[in-house]
Amino acid sequence: MTNWTLFAPELFMLAAAGLFFVLSLSRPQPARDYAVARVAAAVGLSLTAWAVGAEGVLFAGTYRVDLFSQVFKVLITTGFFLVICLCAELSGVADKRHSEFYLLLAVCTLALMLLTSCVHLLAIYLALELSSYSLYILVCLRRGREKGLESGLKYFIIGACASALMLFGFALLYGTGLSLHLADLARELPGRIHEPVVLIGFVLGLSGFLFKIAAFPFHFWAPEVYEAAPNQAAAYIATVSKAGGIAVLMRITAAAGAGGDQLVGFLMVVSVASMTLGNLAAIAQQDLKRLLAFSSVAHAGYVMIAILSFNAMGLSSGVFYALSLLVMKLTCFMIVIQVSSGGSNIKINDLAGLHIRAPVLAAALMLALFGLAGIPPTIGFTAKLLVFTAAVESGYLWLVIVAMINVVISLYYYLQVLKAAYFLEPKESAPPVRVPASLNFLALVLIFLTVAAGIYPRPFIAAAQAMTFGIIG
């Protein structure tokens, strides 16, 4: 007997997607679509928050509702709600496409929610594809289609290749007689991870998730997609979709037990390459969204450190890192969206004089950049501290040192952005930044979160520990 109440948030998101589908058939009315989207996202968020304590197993054991998945669902719907809040001026997308835009966002959110709960490799694969396909189309929705279409196609091709690798890996695992069910896998895998076929299967199986969080070498889509996607869609990809990717990656790697030298070695190379490449390439960027894309690649590297530590601390720090990324990246994209006029892309220098044009946004940007660079007392500092502590606990001191060097490199380009916002004189021709009161309020909330979780992170850490305890049933 299936307990459908456990599935209520997902069902609601499905219904919301259906509603947008109906709306997309009628005459386009952007204001109506926006209002509906906000209500839907708010209801979805409260429904997910209500379902936090739920526990249970659905659909013949392939779908597990536990604290880990429920909290990640809250993160995902929160991100979804905030991205919707930033859609007041969705000028990067043609008016008649707005309802489709919300439809795809809702479907993707649904897919990411499923992703956090799936405990069967095939179900995970399906959820991952569903979320990716909606994103491929979202990228193409950019007004003035050519560039968006090209990047969307590239995104699709790289994603399809990554999926192919992943499916191949799953097939190898299945071929060696392993179960595709995570709980069974967690029992058998730690003993057999040293077998070549199992190792290759597992590593290839990770491809799809590495693609999702834009880790090396599956990061090639990130800069172009960020640049070409509508700003709001880019914000969604950078925050919500990352959180879903981190969640599923943590669940899968947790099945590998203590890891095994070769797997850890592989993940280390991925981690070091991601952060070094991301940070170095970000230095040379002028377009703010491209810069944020490379910074995402670098942060994927830091997240990998948490994952490859293969200890309890690593898991909880990974959750905390996902939260911090969500808060900080969302703040950055809020500034991108508000400063850009007509949904265009902005260069770093377009931020000139932001502290006069929009003081609250500038302060939020400053704290978010400090957080991304890991400067105390921000949430980003605490997140990095936790991740590095986890790595040291597992004895990977040199990895932490490499990461520290990377943090220093990253400081360079984050401060470049900050310099533009605070020390450059605004251009005469710079269009005014209109910030509605609600967004100022949102910025203040984000500032508060950034600082509060940096100074007093204990409740968040405690929650993360509770979530990751018994992550594999």
Place this chain on the structure above:
Amino acid sequence: MPGASVISETWLWAGWAAAAAPFAAFVLILFLLRRRPGAAAAVSLAAVATSMVFALCLLVCCVDMETPLRSVVTWMISGDTVISAGVHLDGLSLLMLAVVCGICLLVQVYSLGYMAGDPGFARYYAFMSLFAGAMIFLVLAPGLVQLYIFWELVGLSSYLLIGFWFEKFSASRAGKKAFVMTRLGDVAFLAGLLLLLVRGGVMDIAALSNGAAGLSSGMITVSAVLIFGGVIGKSAQFPLMTWLPDAMEGPTPVSALLHSATMVAAGVFLIARMFPFFSQSDAAMTFLLAVGTVSMLMSATMAMVSRDIKQVWAYSTISQLGFMLMALAAGGYFAGVFHLFTHAGFKALLFLCAGMLIHAFHSNDMFVIGQGGARGLKIPMLCMAVGAAALSGIWPFSGFASKEAVLATLVSLENPAWLIAGLAGVFLTAYYTFRLVFIIVFPAGRGQTRAEDPARGVAYAYGAMAWPVILLAFATLVLGFLAAPIRHWLAAGAGAHEAVHGPAWLAPLSLGLVFAAIAVAWVEFGRKNASQTGFVERVRVVAELFARRWYLDDIWGWAVSRLLDRGAAEACRQADNRVIDGFVHSLAGAAVASGRVLARGHRVMIQARLMIMFAVVFGLTCIMLIWG
């Protein structure tokens, strides 16, 4: 007992609220009320009054409890070390809380009159709230880390207030001087703190005091002396004393606050708070005794020659703080803390009276004030006389009781030199105090007719300034008789049982010295046709020595300019230019160049990207398999 725990819970909440209210006012004023001076003052006053009410409730209800109440939340865990934040309520912190809140409240009321019409009125009240909040959290701190954080915050807010009129060069310079000199001491404090953390792993004051950290005696001495460094900076003791007289550049109410219950009191409070810990090391206590004595005598001599009314009180603050440190170092826990309380009362009183005179006569020079006809202003003059009598230690004013307790502790020491130094200090204190009083009350040439009416220009909000002064004068009268209950409350915390009254000859002797000093001052400054030059000023070299502050400023100036600026800084600059800059530049260049190359690499065709993707994944797995 569930009932008792509910009640103690309530008290702890009251403690939290008392501390949080001024901070809330600070944030509110800074962000919302900067252009509304009236509302800002109202918010600030309401906040500090709230704190005051909570403090009084706590004092009435909790001061008798046997064990301290604590509410602690874990702030940070690093390895085995737990760093906590919270409130700690016991006799000492509650009394201090009441004193801090009371004086902050009175000073803020007084400021309504004194600062009226100042363009930075709202900013002033914002900083005042910050000051009060930081000090309250410092007083309630259960652990050293919290204490240190708010210790620095107190320093920061005093910097902001001393340099409040920042458009005045001397004011901003005095603010900087205060900040840098106290920071110098704080470096030592921080070093001591880290030493305790590394060696003992405990930051809780109670745990440190009962020896739970298991530190060796040598380690206790070293860390105690380092922590004294912070006290020396904060409480303006030798050799970091010269920032305090310069801090007069701030508005006078700020000086009153700075000199009585907040900034400088923090140093003495720290010693009292950690008294059991420091008592474990005799060497450290002797060091403290010496520092206190030297500062006490040295600054008393400086006060003998100054013409600036506020500076005299400033030197006297240093001197009285030296007294407190002497008492504490000699083992007189109650004597030191009691003198801290009484001093807070009468020193605030003296500064606020001085502020009224300065406000009326637009001059800091006591001769000018005297000739301007200050004796016509009845309230400030009477109250100042009360404060001066208390400062000199005349019965029945509060200073008498506390000073007698201090001297009684000094009597119990083996070496009589300390007592003699203390008595000399008593004599000098009475002398410079009444020198100032006589100069103002009996100005030279008083036989002549005064050109102007004394009440001239007193058209300010007299009431706002007069009432706090009268209340403080009343407190000065009463506080001396509260010695017994205060001693009882404090004893619960420290368990110190020292003499309050010395041998029978002590009180007459000290009173005799006081009256002798007053007589000397009368002969030189008070009587008709007095020359109005003190005996010190007749010897030019000594007068010069005292007036130049024993050349301490010159020594510091030389040290900074020669050793730091030209020596160390220059060497560092050279090294920086040649070695570090060159290295860093080439590193940064390499990073940027490789970034460009990598970024260009990301613009290749999709086929190449997919090739790289597959190659890396398969290559890596193969390498791992072979290598593993």
